[in-house]
Amino acid sequence: MNIENGLWAPGTQLPVERELAETLSVSINTVRRAVGELVAKGLVQRRQGAGTFVMPVADSSAGTSAAAPVGRRLIGVLVPSTTYYYPRVVDGIQRVLRDAGVGVVLASSKYDLAIERDELRAMRDSGVQGLLLVPNLHIMTDPQGYVDDLRDLPLPYVLVERRPPAPEPDDPTSYVGTDHGGGVCLALRHLRGLGHQRVGHLGRLRTGTSAFVAQGFDDATALLGLDAVDDAVDRREVWTGAEIAAYVRCCAAAGVTAVFCHGDRDAAALVVEARRQGLTVPDDLAVVAYDDEVAEVGDVPLTAVSPPKSEVGALAAQLLLRRMEAGDDALCHRVEIQPRLVVRASCGASRIKVPD
Template sequence: MKSEWVASKLREHIADEHWPIGTRLPTEPELAATHGVGINTVRRAVGILVDEGIVVRQQGSGTYVAARPAPTGRRLIGVLVPSTSYYYPRVIEGIERALTAAGAGVILASSENQPGLEHVQIRRMLDSGAEGLILVPNLNVMDDPQAHIEALRKLPVPYVLVERRPPMPEPDDPTSYVVTNHVGGVHTAVRHLVGLGHSRIGFVGRVRTGTGDIVAEGFERAVRAMGVERVPEAVVRRTAWTAEELFDFARDCRDRRVSAVFCHGDRDAAALVVQARRLGLRVPDDLALVAYDDDVVDLTDPPLTAVAPPKPEVGALAAELLLRRIDDPASPAHRIELQPRLVIRSSCGGTATPS
């Protein structure tokens, strides 16, 4: 049937990432013209992909890619991340590299930071034949994240968490996970700023993000451990930062003689550079900056010193651990924590890390 043929072509485009997850498909008339078929044929083809969970229709908006088609003839591993556009692309890169080396295929899906969609995507991956799951659950926006962790134990296949761990685990919690030592990364950044002579250090943080609370905890622990003077007006967390809020923050830093700021993450740090300049502050001479994530630092002037989580390594280790658990269901739970690295660039006034 023509609709099956069109559906297979659409699958190919999605599988080779011509249309990445989250992308809106061309309109039905555009697809009909491209493939030389009628609109009704296209509509049936898209319906097939909707039934397979590969695309979703959004009323009044269009049809969007929700997951990659499952490859055939190989062991399949489901990978669920909150977003494919920030932080996780390099984690996914590590996962795919390890699975490819092991001859396994990937079913990749995004929950778009929505707990409800997370459940749907897990079910779709299982229905597509996933033999194991690598999961980044949206614990930061759940009312009872520990209950969600415990509910995962009912899954019919082995799973490993990435960049998440049980928030209130029992001593015998069986959850396996691979995470970055975010607290340690922040500690390294604050230690570096103190070593450069800064004793009043501010913090630009986020709330309700996957790592927001952990990074904030790391900052508080670091300033206490190193005797840094805490300036309450310069230690601020928000759901999102506007330009004017960052301008006010920079002004508070100037007025309270705060000479350095640790930012979570890169985008807010880059925006803070702009707002500091509006006040006549020079980075790093008047205000030294260190960011967290190391994702967009090359787009800033000056380049940002940043804590760089080992994202590909986290992904690769999670994939290898999951494959081991699939092959040996009796293997013990693993709790793996990797140390991030501080990459020193111009924004802190220190000596650059060798390439």
């Protein structure tokens, strides 16, 4: 389990019961019973009004914890969520750090800036020697100012799946992330090779990646000479069933034959609604999703851009370890990894070579 293998280090707050139930695909009652057993065994403690935390294990002689022996290095990892997108990023981080004999203190900001601030302070106070950070830049009023302020941290850090939004040319921030624009271009190039010309984008607003995906769509359609139909290019914070139904009608009326969706769940809902309105997928409407979290489930498995989540986490951990060893001589690294395109039934054909 995550407590035994060190993913949830002493003092780490556990995800809320609802998140655990969704992640493990069990009922909330099952989670409550399991947590109750952990409390009875003294492995976790419930704090009124705060949550459930992994118990610190005191050493009788030196006051150190059994999970963090004397001399063992610790890395703090702060992510927005422990249930969607980031579990595979954390898996990559954990694999590298475990091999290096380094422990992990994991915390989730739950997309809340106040929690993010408190968790970052708590990790600094816990004595970690480095930080891997996924800050909520997309909901900040001054995201570049926040990134600039991170330079005052007294320990090395690397941003993960985030980058300075408006950096100066000599910005020293190191980061590892997904080349979202490159992934979108892979998908649209594939659709063009299948003969699609009039395309749409059913997108999102105010997520950590939505702006990069939207820009990637605009850049790729211009590069590839595709006709991005204005009425079928739409982004919202949340898509309701009625809005997706209206979007399908718009695509049908405008002659749109392919839609790029951000992300899987909206794409799956689009496929269901298109079929309900009498369209066949992929013959009448090809669909490609971005995320590849749940794309392969459903009656029509979704072709999807698959961000290299585990690889991003692993490379970020390797980079942080090198920065910790180099100290003040550490070089700045800016790394982007291109996603894969996983071709399934929703676009109607296997990958083919597309001429430039």
